[in-house]
Amino acid sequence: YKRNDGILDPMAKVGSGVTKNRLNDEVRHSGMQFVVDPGADATIGGMTACGASGTSAVKYGSMRNNILGLECVLPDGTFVKCGTAALKNSAGYDLTSLITGSEGTLGVITSVLVKLHPIPEHIVSALCVFDDLFKAAEAVAMLKLRDSPLARCELLDKTSISAFNRYSKTSGNSSHEKMEEKPTLFLEFHGYSKKSIEDNIEFVKKICVEDYDALNFTFTSGEEERKSLWAARHNLYYASISLRKGATGAIVTDACVPLSSFARLMTKTAEDIRNLDVVGPCFGHAGDGNFHCVLPVLEDDSEDYLGRLQQVNDNLIRRALEAGGTCSGEHGIGYGKIKYLSHQYGSGGLHMMKL
Amino acid sequence: MKILVGVKRVVDYAVKVRVQNNTVDLKNIKMSLNPFCEIAIEEAVRLKEKKVADEVVAVSIGPKQATETLRTALAMGADRAIHVMTDLRTDYMELQPYAISQIFEKIVEQEQSDLVLLGKQGIDSDCGQTGPMLAGLLGWPQVTFASKIEADDDGGMTVERETDSGMESIRIPQLPAVITCDLRLNEPRYATLPNIMKAKKKKVDTMIAEDMGIDLKPRNEVLRVFEPPARKEGIMVDSVDSLLDKLKNEAGLLS
Numbered sequence: 001y002k003r004n005d006g007i008l009d010p011m012a013k014v015g016s017g018v019t020k021n022r023l024n025d026e027v028r029h030s031g032m033q034f035v036v037d038p039g040a041d042a043t044i045g046g047m048t049a050c051g052a053s054g055t056s057a058v059k060y061g062s063m064r065n066n067i068l069g070l071e072c073v074l075p076d077g078t079f080v081k082c083g084t085a086a087l088k089n090s091a092g093y094d095l096t097s098l099i100t101g102s103e104g105t106l107g108v109i110t111s112v113l114v115k116l117h118p119i120p121e122h123i124v125s126a127l128c129v130f131d132d133l134f135k136a137a138e139a140v141a142m143l144k145l146r147d148s149p150l151a152r153c154e155l156l157d158k159t160s161i162s163a164f165n166r167y168s169k170t171s172g173n174s175s176h177e178k179m180e181e182k183p184t185l186f187l188e189f190h191g192y193s194k195k196s197i198e199d200n201i202e203f204v205k206k207i208c209v210e211d212y213d214a215l216n217f218t219f220t221s222g223e224e225e226r227k228s229l230w231a232a233r234h235n236l237y238y239a240s241i242s243l244r245k246g247a248t249g250a251i252v253t254d255a256c257v258p259l260s261s262f263a264r265l266m267t268k269t270a271e272d273i274r275n276l277d278v279v280g281p282c283f284g285h286a287g288d289g290n291f292h293c294v295l296p297v298l299e300d301d302s303e304d305y306l307g308r309l310q311q312v313n314d315n316l317i318r319r320a321l322e323a324g325g326t327c328s329g330e331h332g333i334g335y336g337k338i339k340y341l342s343h344q345y346g347s348g349g350l351h352m353m354k355l
Numbered sequence: 356m357k358i359l360v361g362v363k364r365v366v367d368y369a370v371k372v373r374v375q376n377n378t379v380d381l382k383n384i385k386m387s388l389n390p391f392c393e394i395a396i397e398e399a400v401r402l403k404e405k406k407v408a409d410e411v412v413a414v415s416i417g418p419k420q421a422t423e424t425l426r427t428a429l430a431m432g433a434d435r436a437i438h439v440m441t442d443l444r445t446d447y448m449e450l451q452p453y454a455i456s457q458i459f460e461k462i463v464e465q466e467q468s469d470l471v472l473l474g475k476q477g478i479d480s481d482c483g484q485t486g487p488m489l490a491g492l493l494g495w496p497q498v499t500f501a502s503k504i505e506a507d508d509d510g511g512m513t514v515e516r517e518t519d520s521g522m523e524s525i526r527i528p529q530l531p532a533v534i535t536c537d538l539r540l541n542e543p544r545y546a547t548l549p550n551i552m553k554a555k556k557k558k559v560d561t562m563i564a565e566d567m568g569i570d571l572k573p574r575n576e577v578l579r580v581f582e583p584p585a586r587k588e589g590i591m592v593d594s595v596d597s598l599l600d601k602l603k604n605e606a607g608l609l610s
Contacts, residue, residue, distance in 0.1 A: 022369075029388070029427045031548035118548045 010116040011068055011085060016045020016109045023114075032116040035060040038330075039237075045109045051101025053330040055233075058144075058287030059151045059190070062330070064100050066115045072099055072107040083113060103332050120151070120190035124197050125226040126219035128185040128208045133157050133270060136183040137263030139212035140286040144259050146207065149200045152188035153287035154233050157270050160240070160281035164232035167239035179232060182215070185286070186233045188226075189219075197221075233283070240281045240294035247296035253313050255320035256290035256329025265323060266291050269316050276308040290329035356408040356530065358399045359468035360433065361459065363389040363445065364417045364424040365479040374582050378448055379479075388424050391474025393431075395536040397543040398504055399472050400432030407506040408470070410434050414462055416455060418442050422559060429554035430546035436557065437462060441564035443571060446477070448580075450564075451573045452484035459485065460492045461567055468531065470512075475500050475535040486535035493533070498525050500537040 010032055014023055021041045023034050036047060037054035046052075048070060053062035060066065069083020082095035099106055130136035136155055143150065156164075162181045187204065191197035201219055208214035220229055232239070241247045257265050266284060273280045273293065284291025293316070295309045317327045317340055327333075327340040342350055366372060366379070367387040373380045402408040413428035415421040416439040425436040439458055443449040463471060476483035483499070490497030502522070503515035512527045514534060546554075564571060592598045603609040 028545045029430070029551075031430070031546050031551045033545070119545045121547045121549060 009085065010118070011113055012116055013111055013113045014044050015111050016048070017043050019043050020047065027116065028119075030116075031119055033119050034066070034114055035117050036063055036066050044112050044114065048100050048109050048112050049102060049104050050332045051330075053285070053288070053290075055152045055154060055188075055285060057285060057290075058153045059149075060117060064097060067096055067100060067112055068115060069096055069113040070099060070109055071111045072109045074107045080107065085113060101332065103334070122191045122194055122197050122221065123151075123226065124189045124191075124201065124219050124221045125229045126187040126189065126201065126204075126217065127229055128187065128205075128217045129180055129215045130183045130185070130208075131213065131215060133183040134263050134267045135212045136185055136214075137266050137284075137286060139208050139214065140185065141259040141262055141289075142207055142211065143204060144287055146203075148204050148207070149189065149191075150187055150204065150287055151190040152186065153285070154186040154283060155266070155286035155291070156184050156186065156232060156236070156283045157266070157281060158182050159243075159270070159273075160236060160283050161232060163239040163243045163281050164235060167235060167242050168231075170242065180215075184232070185214075186230055187219075188230075236281070236283060237294060241296050243279050243281070244296040244298060247298050250294045250296040251309055251313065252331070253293045253295070253316055254290070254328050254331040255316055255325060256288060257320050257323045257325030259289045261323035261325065262286065262289040262291075265316070265319055265325075268319060269293060269312065272312050272315050276311055278305065278308050278312060280309075280312065285329075288329065289325070356402070356469045357410045357412065357466065358402065358408045358470045358472060359459075359463055359466055360392070360395050360399045360411060360413050360428065361471070361473040361485070362392040362396060362413050362415045362424050362428045363474065363477045363479075364415060364421045365389045365446070365477050368478055374580055377580050378577075379446065379580060381444075381446075386420065386424075388427050389474050389477050389479075391476060391478070391536055391538070393427075393474075393543045394538065394540050395472040395474050396428045396431050396433060397541045398501075398536055400544075401541065402504075402506065403432065405506070412437060412466060412468070414439065414459065416441060416450065416458060416564060417445050425559055426551075426554050427546065429557045429559075430551040431544060432550070434557065436559045437466075438559055438561045439564050439567075440561055441571070443564070445479075447480035447482065447573075448577060449573060450571060451575060452480075452482050452488055453574050454569060454571045456485050456488035456492055457569045458564060458567060459489050461569070462562075463489075463493060470530055471495075471533045473533065473535045475537050483535070486533050490533040493531070495531050495533050496527050497533045497535075498527065499535040501534050502537050502539045504534060504540065 012027060019041045020034060023044060035056045036052060037056050038052045039054060047063050048067060051063050068085060071081050073079055082099060140153060140155060158181045161179050161184055165178050189197050189200050205217045209217060220226055241250055266282060270282050280293045280295040282291060282293045320327060321344055327337050327344055364386050367385040368390055370385055399411040403411050411433045413425055413433040413436040415425050422438055425438055429436055473486045486499055487497055498514040498516060500516045501514045502517045505513045507513055511529050513524060515522055515524050517537060592601060
């Protein structure tokens with residue numbers, strides 16, 4: 001990162017092949033970290049091309065908010081330098097943002113200038129259990145409305161929790177306590193001091209318990225205990241797959257809506273899953289209004305079953321677009337979601353993209 | 356309890372080293388805190404946090420840049436540091452474990468340490484000798500490759516170690532002792548920015564290795580340093596019979 005008389009700028013220029021974990025390993029003794037955390041050890045270039053996000057987005061934003069600039073090569077061989085090391089930029093078109101999330105359609109990214117943030121001094125994880133998924137999701141919307149200081153905010157429906165309970169039992173991980181199979185909010189707080197975190201927790205707890213009928217609210221600060229508390233969230237993908245014996249993969253849905261519609265979207269999708277009689281836990285980066293369903297697939301699944309899974313996804317996207325949201329919150333369009341773009345942006349938007 | 360921790364400045368674990376003039380080329384190469392030493396510092400700091408130890412002193416032998424390594428140890432929680440200054444190569448080419456353990460012996464006596472924590476080996480020399488040699492010179496008990504360290508109520512320590520044939524638990528009835536730290540002992544913390552700033556103000560004393568009255572000459576002569584032979588390209592076989600033929604007649608793996 002750039003130096004200037006002893007004050008370091010919180011940024012790092014990385015080659016696009018460097019993975020997120022490698023970057024954090026490299027800078028760990030500087031007290032800084034790269035915060036975007038998609039859950040897998042992805043390359044920075046790949047994360048940029050896909051506009052990646054993760055559980056830390058509720059506080060730090062996605063890739064878009066953590067990139068200052070990048071270098072790329074256009075299809076005709078032109079080398080392009082976008083962005084600036086300065087924190088604000090009003091010079092010319094925002095090429096950096098254009099390339100971010102372009103999924104390789106505009107050029108090959110060769111290096112990225114990323115923002116770094118200080119490693120938090122105090123971290124506390126919390127769990128909040130609700131009886132009702134709708135109420136839980138509404139609680140999150142209110143928390144965001146009040147600008148609550150949350151570093152992570154994930155909502156798991158009761159299918160997710162029961163998947164985790166089953167998974168812990170069968171994978172022999174008896175160190176994890178059986179969780180209550182109810183919609184659960186997984187929260188994380190970062191702060192300068194114990195006192196500031198305590199204040200934040202009180203604030204959030206009050207809203208959840210008093211206004212949204214949370215059943216209980218537990219929190220812990222030790223590193224081992226935090227890992228244990230969040231175990232259900234960390235193991236979610238594998239726990240979900242194991243809900244259907246023999247499943248090796250899954251369809252993962254992705255949609256994002258304004259927070260006012262989040263509760264409705266998530267509960268309606270969970271309802272769809274029940275009504276269409278398919279297996280699929282739902283969980284969301286609730287603080288962003290973004291959620292996913294993991295729909296495990298078996299090799300010998302019938303056309304009918306696969307059709308019903310598609311139905312869940314189609315309904316979900318239709319509702320998301322109706323609510324003014326997007327057909328893809330994090331995972332990109334690829335080929336599979338191109339068909340939704342005209343619905344989402346209209347012909348004008350598509351026309352400009354084609355330019 | 357006063358803990359002394361050795362922290363070695365070594366070639367970063369991710370670097371691909373090159374051999375030049377019968378020695379590893381260290382020009383412009385990234386250097387870092389030896390991973391096993393980092394684990395040792397982490398353990399020492401944890402013992403201090405548990406109130407088992409009251410002071411952690413970090414020691415490094417090396418050129419002036421070794422102070423950076425010491426600052427990292429200080430940022431992780433060491434209270435102060437001692438830099439033994441020398442321009443001799445510490446990767447076995449010039450300074451070797453016997454001389455290094457004698458340097459540590461002198462410092463331990465000066466500091467009146469109760470426990471010495473070292474990494475199990477330096478990733479440059481891979482010797483793993485400093486810990487045992489130091490214990491031998493001091494006449495202290497030693498436990499190497501520790502994967503768990505627990506302070507017992509009576510002032511002794513119980514250490515678990517991983518060996519190729521399984522785990523074993525060793526009890527040290529009383530200190531002082533030397534323990535070398537293995538990979539699974541702990542996961543070292545990330546130093547936070549305020550701790551890094553604080554570390555800049557912590558005390559680092561300097562000593563000159565050559566002035567310590569120790570014979571620093573290497574005991575072993577390094578005859579040759581060379582890179583492992585480049586992997587030969589694989590060949591594609593076009594049939595199972597061909598594969599079996601090669602395994603039998605060329606690789607000699609089948610009778």
